[in-house]
Amino acid sequence: RIRTGGGMQGILYASPISTCSRRVMCVLQEVGADWALKPIDLGKGQQKSAEMLAIQPYGKVPAWHGADGFMLFESRAIMQYAAQGSDLVPVSNTERAIMDQWISVEYSYFAPDFLQIYYMKVLKKVSLDEMKIQAHRTALEKTLDLLEGRLTSSGLPYLACAAFTLADLTYMCYFAQFGACELLDTLDDRPALAAWWARCAGRPSWEYIMANRMCEERIAKE
Ligand SMILES: N[C@@H](CCC(=O)N[C@@H](CS)C(=O)NCC(=O)O)C(=O)O
Secondary structure, three states, X not given: OOOXXXXXXXXXXXXXXXXXXXXXXXXXXXXXXXXXXXXXXXXXXXXXXXXXXXXXXXXOOOEEEEOOOOEEEOHHHHHHHHHOOOOOOOOOHHHHHHHHHHHHHHHHHHHHHHHHHHHHHHHOOOOOOHHHHHHHHHHHHHHHHHHHHHHHHHOOOOOOOOOOOHHHHHHHHHHOOOOOOOOHHHHOOOHHHHHHHHHHHOOHHHHHHHOOHHHHHHEOOO
């Protein structure tokens, strides 16, 4: 099988500092896509403009508009679309199934608990309630234990297989906020997960999308 990927060309409507946007920007960098950024200022409500609603009916970021006219919203769908045929998706059926399992865990269990903490501690769009934070933290720790257990029992550096895949990538935008969410101590007694996160965060794709120069270089010309 020939591994392709990277042939994508288009514009990503995104907020460079939003978690879901970072998921997609990281994939686009990983596969070497030819992409431009249309920055959407969430604080100014630009995600609710008529132009945005035409491409993302919920008025959220990110959304993809390909040079071929293909449009797509939902960060995980864009992530999967961009990664097709690339090294981010294992060729083996079982490895791919394990990748899908951890992506589903992220979406179904990890993100719902993590985001409640993030909304309270960082975005402040939900009023701070320490009891609720504790409950979400306890629930989140179950998933952190499962991730730690997976890495430890497999002896692998990444979640699905020996290579970095979407299973790892999909969590990165949230782990990057662990400091701001006062969750970094959860890694103290989970050494395999801490090492995994250091490995992921050191990827050139991630360092690039987190760097200030990224916006200047990627901004779409009007
Ligand atoms: N499930 C969606 C979530 C999109 C989402 O909630 N985006 C946030 C930024 S991470 C947003 O646009 N918030 C602004 C708003 O809701 O008005 C995805 O994965 O794309």
